[in-house]
Amino acid sequence: MATHAGGLTATRTRVHELVRGFGDRAVLNGLDLDIAPGEFVALLGRSGSGKSTLLRALAGLDESVTGSGAVEVPAKVSVVFQDSRLLPWQRVLDNVVLGLDGPEVTERGRASLAEVGLAGRERAWPNELSGGEQQRVALARSLVREPELLLADEPFGSLDALTRIRMHDLLRQLCERHRPAVLLVTHDVDEAIVLADRVLVLDNGRIGAELQVEIPKPRDPADPRFAELRTSLLSQLGIEKEQP
């Protein structure tokens, strides 16, 4: 079984020869990964390729899964999922600071909510917020914990296109300010190129392709370099772009 070392010395995120399977079927098969502090990595892959399985291994949420290999992550890891996973019976601010204590927790929670554009909504109930706002609260809940590694599993997957673009801007700005390492699982090739320093494609249980995104941020999808990367990634995913 993999070791999950939230060690005091680990600042990089490292996965070595990770194997994960269900029954006799291997999903991850000798996967290696290395993420530097502050680096933003996006992970693409076909449905069922094992993206969430990898993310759960990094989050330490896969204890019942069979496998081997080594996983090393920084001490402070936060996870954001596709649904906000807010507790409906707790007000927004209480959701953000849930499980934290200390004299300045309330102030830090308020500051995080202000950072995601939700100042003044501290006493709202989760069901009084839109889907996009709920995801903002989920981001605030992660940020207030000052993670060194932020794991995000399709955090914008259920949002409409316009809200998603706004969330990309927000996440980019938050990451520039707080500099966590990020592993973002996404189906959206453009989302990966807009946000990531490096894009990985998971294939056959390993990292099958890797592209560095050198375009300065904020990135414009109309940039010809963007189109080049998009074509290359779509082809890695086995999706050929139709000719106009």
Ligand SMILES: Nc1ncnc2c1ncn2[C@@H]1O[C@H](COP(=O)(O)OP(=O)(O)OP(=O)(O)O)[C@@H](O)[C@H]1O
């Ligand atoms: N608890 C489980 N029991 C059995 N098989 C599972 C379990 N969880 C995941 N799998 C299988 O492992 C494979 C990888 O699943 P995973 O959710 O990691 O893929 P994914 O790349 O995140 O997919 P998607 O993009 O569709 O969300 C899939 O074939 C899935 O059916």
